[in-house]
Amino acid sequence: MVIRGYTIKEAVYTLLEEEGEEEEEEEAEPAETPEELLERVQQLRAMVRELRRELRVKQRQIEQLTMYKQELEEKLQTSSEKIENLEKLVEQLRRGEEREIREKKLLKAKTDRIKLLEKELAKEKKEKSELYKKLEMLRRMRLLEVTKQAVPVKVISALTKDRVRAALRDYIKPGDVVYLEDPSGGGPTTVQLLVQAGISAVISNQGMSHTAMQTLEKHDIPILAPGKVGLRHVDGFAIADPQKLKENIEKWMEKHKEKMLAEKEAWLEEMINNYRETRKKERPHKT
Structure with a gap:
């Protein structure tokens, strides 16, 4: 603050100096007149009033600064509370997100x-539906067997080990006609599975391998043509005419016996001829 070109500090200091100089001048110079003293008093009063006014201004400024400081402190407190609340909210959201992730994983x-x-x-x-169909098929086959209206024939789609084993597991029993x-592709090993199951006859189109046929014939299992036994497909399974089946089995067995007998006779004749040749070679030559 400046008063007549002086700061407050400079004005007070100047006033004190002037008072000191006045005391010295009083010793050296004659006393001031009443008019001069009155003027000096008025000047001092004016300076005091100015100093008081400046003091009030400073006090108001201090009060304003104090209020501003309080406002800043309140804002700082509010800001701190907001930050704390936001941090809590962030933590809640983070936990919620983690819980949501866990719930999603669980879901x-x-x-x-x-x-x-x-x-x-x-x-x-x-499997239940297939089993029901198989049971229904077996029930109908059993009914045909009991009534002797037709002979049930167990169908195998292909002469492979997997198909044969599945059929043996599900519905083929000893004495069945298959x-x-x-029939193509199946060898003696596959046919042997049917032989071991105890089937009574095989119905097949042409195409069975020679070795497979030999295996069946070796175990006296007839191989019949579908057209000869009146084979028909009914509701997912096959049936054969009982009379035709019986007649063809008997015919096959007769031919098979004749064939086996002829083979045995041929074998026996070969053995006799071999024996005779051996005996001739062993006889001593006449000289």
Whole structure:
């Protein structure tokens, strides 16, 4: 603050100096007149008033600064509270996100489990349906056997180990007649599975390998043509005419016996001829 070109500090200091100089001048100079003293008093009063006014201004400024400081402190407190609340909110959101992730993982695991169970259920239903069809087929076959209206024929789609084993597991029993839809490709090892199951006859189109036929013939199992036995497909399985089947089995057995007898006779004749040749070679020559 400046008063008449002086700061407050300079004005007070100047006033004190002037008072000191006045005291010295009083000793050296004659006393001032009343008019001069009055003027000096008025000047001092004016300076005091100015100093008081400046002091009030400074006090108001201090009060304003104090209020501003309080406002800043309040804003700082509010800001700190907001930051704390935001940090809590962020933490809650983070925990919520982690919980949501865990819930999603759990939901995915449950969904995968449900899908797996649905697949297993569908598989079980399919197997149940297939089993029901097989049971129904066996029931009808059994009915045909009892009534002797027709002879049930067990169908094997292809002469492979997998198809034969599946048929043996599901519905083929000893004494059954088997129809091979596709006999090609099967060898003696596959046919041996049917032989071991104790089947009574095989119905087959042309195409069975020679070695497979030999295996069946070796075990006296007839090989019959579908057209000769009146083979028909009914409701997922096959049937044959009982009379035609019986007649063709008997014919095959007769031919088979004749063939076996002829083979034995040929074998015996060969053995006799070999024996005679050996004896001739062993006889001593006459000189």
